[in-house]
Amino acid sequence: MAEAGGQLLARGGRVYAGAVIVGALVCVVAGGVGAGPWSRVAVLAALHLGCDWLVRRQTRVGAAAAGAVAAGEASARWAAFFPVLLAAATLLRPGSAALVPVLGAVLAPAAPPRALRRAWNAAQLALGTFAASAVFHGLDGPAQLARHQFPAVLGPTVVAALVFCVVSGVLAAGIRITAERADPRTVWHGVLLRSLVPCLGYGLIGLMMAVLWQGRYGVFSAVLVLLPLTVSSWVFAQFQREEAAHQATVSALVQAVEIKDEYTRGHSERVSRASVLIARELRMAEERVASLRIAGVLHDIGKLGVPTRLLRKNGPLTDDEHEAVQLHPTFGHEMVRGIGFLGEARQGILHHHERLDGRGYPSGLAGDQIPEFARVIAVADAFDSMTSTRSYRRGRPVEEAVTELERCAGSQFDPTMVAALIRAVRRHGWRPAQPRPGDEAAPDLPLGIREPSRAGVVG
Amino acid sequence: MTPEDSAGCRATTPQSAQPPLPPQQRPQPETDQPPVPAQGEPASAAPAEATAGPSGRREPAPRPRERHLPGPRPGAGSTTTLAGQPREAPGGRWRGGVVHVGATLLVVGSLAWVSVFGFVEPWIAFAFGLFVAVGELARTPLPGEREQAPLGAAGALAYALLGSLAGARTHHGVAQVVLVCTLGALIGAVPCLVRRRRANWGSVSRRTLSVGFAALLFQPLYNSGALLRCGLEHGPGSAAYVAVCALLSAVVDVSLAALLSDAPLRRALRDEATALLRIGSAVAATGVVIAIAAGEIGLWALPLFSVPLLLTFAGFRRYAAIRATQRQTIASLARATEVAGYTLPGHARRVAELACRVGRELGLPDQELLLLEYAALMHDIGQLSLVDPIPGGATALLEDAEQRRIGRLGSEVIRRTGVPPQVAEIVVRAAEPYRRADGRVVLDLPVAARIVRVVNAYDDLACDDPGPARREEVLTQLRAGTERDYEPVVVEALARVCQRISG
Incomplete structure (x- = not known):
């Protein structure tokens, strides 16, 4: 998803990306940058960076064997960093939460034009996190979280996860429509509808990280929550590899006929x-x-x-x-x-x-x-x-x-x-x-x- | 765990139930419609008639009645062994028995303890027991993977490591943990019994013992207040202690699984440890997180924190499904030579099955068994490029150079199929004797290639007559070829496997 700006070179794409980046900056400043506890921002940003790196590496291994499958790559990357961002949205104020994805997006490898692409990725994720955090705070989520009001706190969490998904999905769809001139119908279907269900699951995981973090157990147990997810993304890479191998086997069957x-x-x-x-x-x-x-x-x-x-x-x-x-x-x-x-x-x-x-x-x-x-x-x-x-x-x-x-x-x-x-x-x-x-x-x-x-x- | 579960070598199961199809019994179209000869078209449309038609199918050329290998070739005398291949007698029976007896003793002891000291906090016990039972009921086979009921395992581990619940101390002891988790696992076994299948008692015993071990590490220290005095009851220290307990319990679990497996102990340990690194780590982490989070938010932790595990499990199932599909597709590709009339029906499948058994006999790890199986299934693919079929499709009777050519042609097709590149390598080198012409052993020849070579020769020679007399005759022929062509260790392993199949 973060890589959605594949054709940023097109003029319409540049203008659109610039608008999004400016919008993200405005949000961060208006949301009050210095409000959050900086240590938390730093740890979450590091976690996000680490997850992103891990998934990127695994996907690269899978894709190297398989021949890259762009759509699969995007959905795999969702898996690992999404909960971290949602945890940030529940734990931090909007302005600080929006800073968490920036580090990972800026340090990630990108194709040229590098600066624009990285800025776009950062802005897209920052806006999504900002919106989710704003919604969570608007619905009185933090107070419910602090008092462990279950299942009441699930409501704001689900809404925040949906908002994150919709905002970043709409932004990504916009870049595809403006830069690639893709058909809006297929873009909507591909970007939004398919990511809604996993989105809710990852929202819950983000909430769990927040619960453990706020309790007496600190960041260590929050990291434990992510362990099943890293396994999951490893499995996904394996799946991709095997699926590509299967397609190759089917075409080998066909080639055998075509030789004859x-x-x-x-x-x-x-x-x-x-x-x-x-x-x-x-x-x-x-x-x-x-x-x-x-x-x-x-x-x-x-x-x-x-x-x-x-x-x-x-x-x-x-x-x-x-x-x-x-x-x-x-x-x-x-x-x-x-x-x-x-x-x-x-x-x-x-x-x-x-x-x-x-x-x-x-x-x-x-x-x-x-x-x-x-x-x-x-x-x-x-x-x-x-x-x-x-x-x-x-x-x-x-x-x-x-x-x-x-x-x-x-x-x-x-x-x-x-x-x-x-x-x-x-x-x-x-x-x-x-x-x-x-x-x-x-x-x-x-x-x-x-x-x-x-x-x-x-x- | 049953022996069938233990090896990754199960690809042949979809077909293994049915006998090889004789050519005249090719499957009819799956419809009740009787074949109607088409009006105005010259040919009859009935496949059954046409199969025997004069120009229709190219049947494999008739095989020579008596098949013999070429005479012994010059080579050095002394026999060699496969380097680094441990041969241990399968001792799964008594090892598994020990585990079962241990688990039974533990359950009986726990029953006695609970009946004397009482059952505390029944509602918490009920919630966890229910969770374990549901997790066990949702047990699904994951081909090639060990853990089959991840939710059940995670729930049991969480109950064993449960300290406080929503801020209040709990008081259940080791005995109660053992009873609740065993009961949950037994409920999970009910559908098996109802359907009159063999229940997986191995996994129940294993669950009981490993959970009992985890509880033993945690509950006495917690209930006596020792953890509180060491500062390990709250905060990061507590989380770390719980994680260590889960890790040790996972080690015990791996050892138990290896004991229960029929495979040689060293190989079983290695395979189980590999499996632990995959979904096992997700299970352990989920168990720990549920135990910790229950201290904060109570029983809501159970459904909430199983979400990541369920996501992981769903990924695994997709992966397993695509792997199964890949195997089926490869089996179909392997059947291409039969359909095209180059090899006898069922040859590829028989060679794959037998090669896997021999591989297991020689202690190959699961990973290599899978490669061996793919290679054995596709070892004759190269024949598709031949203009005329070889008599009976028997490559073992050909000259070395011709065998190598077919192997090379096949490997070119295999390289395009997306299976690991080692498979193509195995197929090429299966055409190679294990000694060079000057009598020196080819050191870098993969074990799988030696196995495919021996088993292929065995099936080429013995497939027309499955009787014991013919089998002995063929084995004698293969033994006569051990000076250069056939690795003696593999031939002996094959002899043992054959003995076991018929005996």
Whole structure:
């Protein structure tokens, strides 16, 4: 989150960041800088610096193995320093609390322009902490905390945590909108909604630090509260590493197929992309979209079981050879049956060559009997096959492929999916496969000539 | 803790229940719809018929009826041992028994003590007992990790180290702590019993003893006022003392877990200590913090201070889930050679399972077992790049140079999968005999590579006939190859493992 100002170089971003920095300075001065106990400010600032450093180091280890995942990095950093700032907001007056994040933000490494970036990070966190502290004090939190009024003190704490989250979230969203010209809707969704729940948890942890700190036990026990969190961020780094490894494994599976069938290079990736476009258009739930993405990538995995000779064959296939190629969905399904998380995706892989009129394979399902994922992948698969070059035909323009899909909607494809794909392509555009040397050798035929005998086989 | 829990080598469990699939029984599409031949399309759509079709699947070429390894090769005579690999007889049985007897004695003694001296402050005891029970009920398996009920453990530790509650002194003693926590752990075991599964008595005994130890360090000193006189009852000193107690109790806990494990003691200790550094430290810190905070804010500390632990635990579960998924995906990748018709069905899985057993027999730590398992699963991936399948997929019968080439090709694929780089290294070097042509031992050959080499050869030779006679025959063949090809120590470990599987 602190790194959100990735594109501070843009002019709008600079102006916005400058305004935020000035605002933070005004708040600190108006809130009374010298009011708080300086020792507490110093210890909290050091704690924040330490946590930030620790998380940064762990994330770097995780990211080095994984290839950096920007979103994950941001949420990991939330984990460790957020409670420290909330503890500061409950323990200190607003003006002093706002100083706590400054040290960490200024000493953290930053990309150029360094001064502006560091100042922005400091100002963003300072404003968030200031607002949280002001709210906590406004709701009479400190008195309740001092008298250990449970559960009454939970109210101001939760509100303060929410305020912190909202203020820093809005500031970060602002920099993305002004500097990156990002779509405000996605920014809101990504920055705010996803961070609300963890935010409450970290708010409670901050309160616990404050409770122990104010009691007779001092800073030592407050640090103990943070220990589970450092473990948690270590786990998160491990998780990130493992997740990246898993993605690499899945793509290695796909590469194995693409070694066998050079014409399908990139095909899996594009089918996956088109499937996701359709799913988004149909407003599927996020988990199903993720599952469909993987189903799209893996849909042709069963081609590993088809002899290379057939996959690369230039002329028309004999009946026996057709039969052999048509086994690939079954092989694919068999290969991935052990992968538990795939769930619905397995059915998508098995049935992606079914036709709506029941003339497809392997089971000859018709209409609604065909799983939804399979109907999505069938359309995406055909669309990419038509727009990319194969040994028997040069890639066709998107418009021609759209016309062909509309022609086959109802007999071969589900009209809902076809309509969704067409809408999505009109809205977002479509980048077909890049032409490769040798593509000119393929005949420049219009679509429809080979239909329907090869219609299902081209994927 | 059960022996199945103890090793990270469980990836094969999803498939291990089912026998290897013969080619003619490939899975049917999961639908009730009978396969309808498509009109107007030349080919039948029924997969079962087509599988046996003449041009359809490339079945592995028929294996030679009698398979023998190439004759003994020249090499130096004396046998060597794997450096630094302790071989200890598994003695988990009696060690675990000692722990159980100790825990039972402690509980009986505590019962007697409480029935004589009485049960104090029942409401506090009830709250902590409830917390422990709920934590135990929420117990979830974490593959590869030891602590399964972090909330239960933290709650029990907090009750053992509880001094004052909301400013007022408490008076419970060691016996009461032991009883309350044991009862909570037993309640947590009820669902296991209801579902007629084997309850994890090891973890109950371990919890009882380690909590009893923590309470013994704290409660007598607190109740007698000794802590007050030393100035350790309030303030930072008290927090430090409680933390030290928790640390010592964690050490005891690790030792108990190692005693209960079936693995050789040294390895078990090492594995348990590694696990402690992870979620164990979060559990201990939470226990300490709850105990301290309860002194300030009373029982509110219990739900409030378990929040960080729950966050950590949620992270662990996500991590465990992605790890399980990664294993499944790798197993699928390993099956690619079978589906493509290069190796026999189930070969990769069998080699992985057997290699892990041999690795455990040789005392490899969990980390290396995982690498060994990945390598064993994917050791034949290189065959995908071959134009024609090898007869029966048996690489053990090939020339050295060809074996190495397949290993190199495979490692190139494996390097791209994102598994640790050592896995690719193991696969490359599994093609290498353990002695050079001049008879010198290859010192830097990873143990895992030697294991994969031996187990792969065993499965290549023995998979068509699981009978004991064939097994002995194959082991004799492998022993004949120990002069250069197969590490004698690994072959003997394999012989012991085979003996145990069939016996």
